[in-house]
Amino acid sequence: MSVRGETRLWIAQRASAAVLALCVLVHLATMIYAVRGGLTGAEILARTRGSGAWLAFYSVFVLAVTVHAPIGLRAVLAEWLGWRGRSRDAALLLFAMLLAWMGMRAVFGVFA
Amino acid sequence: MSKWVALVHRVSGIALALFLPAHFWVLGQGLAMDAFLKWTEQPLVKFAEWGLVLLLAAHLGGGLRVLALEFLPWRDWQKSLAAAAAALALGWGLAFALAL
Amino acid sequence: MSATLRVRVWRGGAEGAFREYAVPRHESQTVLDVVTYVQRHLDPTLAYRYACRVGMCGSCAMAVNGQPRWTCRTHVDKVAKGDRIELAPLKNLPVIRDLVTDMREFFDKWARAKGQFRGEKKRSDDFARISPASERRKLVDAAIECIGCAVCYSACDVAAWNPDYLGPAALNRAWTLVNDERDAQQAARLRAVAGDAGCHSCHTHMSCTDRCPKALSPTAGIAGLKRAVAVAALKGGL
Numbered sequence: 052m053s054v055r056g057e058t059r060l061w062i063a064q065r066a067s068a069a070v071l072a073l074c075v076l077v078h079l080a081t082m083i084y085a086v087r088g089g090l091t092g093a094e095i096l097a098r099t100r101g102s103g104a105w106l107a108f109y110s111v112f113v114l115a116v117t118v119h120a121p122i123g124l125r126a127v128l129a130e131w132l133g134w135r136g137r138s139r140d141a142a143l144l145l146f147a148m149l150l151a152w153m154g155m156r157a158v159f160g161v162f163a
Numbered sequence: 164m165s166k167w168v169a170l171v172h173r174v175s176g177i178a179l180a181l182f183l184p185a186h187f188w189v190l191g192q193g194l195a196m197d198a199f200l201k202w203t204e205q206p207l208v209k210f211a212e213w214g215l216v217l218l219l220a221a222h223l224g225g226g227l228r229v230l231a232l233e234f235l236p237w238r239d240w241q242k243s244l245a246a247a248a249a250a251l252a253l254g255w256g257l258a259f260a261l262a263l
Numbered sequence: 264m265s266a267t268l269r270v271r272v273w274r275g276g277a278e279g280a281f282r283e284y285a286v287p288r289h290e291s292q293t294v295l296d297v298v299t300y301v302q303r304h305l306d307p308t309l310a311y312r313y314a315c316r317v318g319m320c321g322s323c324a325m326a327v328n329g330q331p332r333w334t335c336r337t338h339v340d341k342v343a344k345g346d347r348i349e350l351a352p353l354k355n356l357p358v359i360r361d362l363v364t365d366m367r368e369f370f371d372k373w374a375r376a377k378g379q380f381r382g383e384k385k386r387s388d389d390f391a392r393i394s395p396a397s398e399r400r401k402l403v404d405a406a407i408e409c410i411g412c413a414v415c416y417s418a419c420d421v422a423a424w425n426p427d428y429l430g431p432a433a434l435n436r437a438w439t440l441v442n443d444e445r446d447a448q449q450a451a452r453l454r455a456v457a458g459d460a461g462c463h464s465c466h467t468h469m470s471c472t473d474r475c476p477k478a479l480s481p482t483a484g485i486a487g488l489k490r491a492v493a494v495a496a497l498k499g500g501l
Contacts, residue, residue, distance in 0.1 A: 053436045054458035058496040061489065065233070068226050075223050079255055082216065083262045089204070092196035120180040126464065127177060130424035135459075150183060159189035165469035166420065173466070232467050235489070237483035242469070 052140065065117040074112040080135050099161040106162045113154030121147045168245040171252075172225025175218040183214060213260055220255030224248035264288060265346040268339065272309065272488055273351040276358050282306075282347065294327050294334035294342065298350060298362070299478075311362040321412025321476070325362050326351040331417040333476050352394035353417040355430075369413045372429045376461070377452040378436035382445050391445045399442040404486050406439045408477050415471035415481055427460040431481030434462055438484030441491055453495045463490040 052060075085094065099105045121143040128134040128143075167208055189199055202208065228248040268288045271281040283299045295313055302309040313323040318336040325334060327343050328349050342348065356364035386390065393400050415431040416422050422430045437456045440446050456462050462485045471481040495501045 052459075054454055054461070055496060055501050057458040057463055058492055058501055062493050062496065065230065068230060072223060072227060072230075075219060079216065079219060079223075079259075083259050086212075086259070086262050090200055092200055095196070105165065120176075120183065123176045124180055126466070128457070130421065130464075135202040135216070145229060153184055153187035153191065157187040165467065165473075169466050218353045229467055232482065233486045237480065237486065242472075245469075 060125070063118050065123040067115045067122075070111065070115040071119055074108070074115060077108065078112070096161060100163075102162070106158065109156070109158040109161075113151065113158055116154065117147050117151045118151060164245040165242070168228060168248050171221050172190075172229070175222040175225070178218050179215075179222060182218075215254065216259040217252065217256040219247075223246050223251035223255075224251040227251070264340075266296060267346065268343065269347045270301065271347070271349040272298070272301060272362070272497055273358075274309070274361055276360055279358075279361075280349075288339070290389070294332070294337045294339060294340045294350070295323050296346065297339060297348065298334060309362070310360040318476070319410070321410045321414070324392060324412045324414050325353055326417070331414040331474055333412065333414070336476060353413055355417050355419065355422045357414065364413075366413060369416055369430070369432070370411070373411070373433040373436060375455060376429045376433035376437040377431055377448060378440065379406040379457040380440060380443065381448045383447040384445070393444060399444060401415050402442045402487065403439045406435050406479055406481075409435055409479055410477070412473050412476065414476060415479075418470040418474040420468050420470060421464050421466060425459070425464055428464050429456065429461055431465075431485065434465070434488060435471075435481040437477065438487050439493070441488065450495070450500060453492050457492040457496075457501060462492060465489075 085098075099109075124146070125139065125143055128139050187198070192199060203212070225248050228244040231244055235241070266288055268286045270284045270286050272284060273279060274282045286297050286300050286306050289296070289458045295301075295316060297309070298309070298311050299313075302311065311325070313335060316335045318333060321333060323334040324331060325499075326332075326349075327334065327337055328344065329351075330342075331353055332342075334350075339348065351364060352358045352362050352364045356366065356369060358364050383389075393403070395401075409432060411432060413432065415435075419428070419431055422427050434456055437452055441449065441452060446452075465482070466483045467482055467486075469482045472479070472483070475481070492501065
């Protein structure tokens with residue numbers, strides 16, 4: 052990849068990190084609140100079903116994760132496994148697509 | 164200290180990246196969720212959940228530290244960010260443990 | 264305090280072994296005193312480097328009990344584990360022999376990071392006027408004292424993990440030039456320090472800042488490079 056491309060990855064990583072910082076704070080707080088007295092599917096769905104706000108929130112969350120996780124793994128694969136080059140980047144793109152598909156399926160799973 | 168916080172940040176990131184597909188799969192199960200949630204009431208699973216919260220909080224703490232170091236003008240107090248990140252992570256972990 | 268130090272010293276090249284020597288222990292003894300004693304009195308075949316012996320040149324840098332240090336500025340009492348010290352060549356550099364490393368790659372990367380000044384004024388032009396109090400000059404001054412000893416490079420985990428990584432010293436020097444108003448190759452320099460081999464691979468372990476014998480902070484300079492490169496990329500100038 053060119054240095055321009057690698058720079059863009061860095062920018063995307065930091066931008067998605069900032070978005071995720073907010074999403075994770077909300078998510079952690081929600082988990083701590085929700086887990087009190089036990090967790091049931093009904094409780095989760097009561098919160099998320101038909102809620103445009105939760106749909107928007109979790110969609111943004113999933114999108115940010117789809118950007119952030121693969122770029123994060125990119126450095127790890129190179130530095131700890133010695134995997135560099137196009138095959139690594141192609142594998143990470145596939146991983147991103149997997150996260151996006153499964154993530155949005157989950158989001159709609161609790162919204163619809 | 165910074166090196167260890169950075170390594171925890173990296174390892175927690177790897178663990179979370181591996182966990183997420185499973186997390187998304189479970190949530191996508193829809194109505195079958197209650198059966199799954201019954202399974203999660205086991206103490207070992209509760210412990211794993213707490214572990215995940217700790218990983219997420221550790222990754223967030225380490226990440227905020229990186230953002231502070233990279234985007235704020237350089238100041239001496241930034242060297243203590245490592246300690247702050249660790250404190251933040253443990254704080255969240257404790258809060259979750261108390262809520263369980 | 265024991266009367267004798269047990270000093271393990273790396274002998275050989277990339278392949279080799281530690282050999283132990285018994286060195287008389289004194290008050291206010293530096294590690295350089297110790298290694299010099301070994302070479303002069305116990306084994307003249309030992310290869311090691313030093314020059315100024317007063318903490319100015321950085322030639323004596325090596326790994327003392329696993330940590331990169333200047334041996335002339337390291338008191339034995341501060342680092343000895345009981346009566347034992349272990350000396351090894353600097354990490355992340357090829358070993359020529361014993362405690363001597365091949366520094367070429369370290370300086371090649373300095374050059375690759377465009378760590379050299381290039382001006383564009385002629386001798387008929389007037390002097391450049393730079394206020395020492397200006398923000399950019401203060402940034403340069405905070406990082407300019409590097410003497411190229413390679414302690415930071417040797418301490419860096421990313422330099423160990425990524426053979427192409429330019430490293431903290433080269434990037435730190437590039438940072439001083441990025442902030443030098445007189446320099447004329449700014450665009451090329453930002454391109455040179457960006458990417459997987461450059462500033463973007465710094466994961467802020469801060470080992471460089473921790474170990475620098477001149478108390479410099481390459482982490483700060485590398486963070487500055489990340490910002491400068493990002494701005495250039497967003498403006499289409501990378």
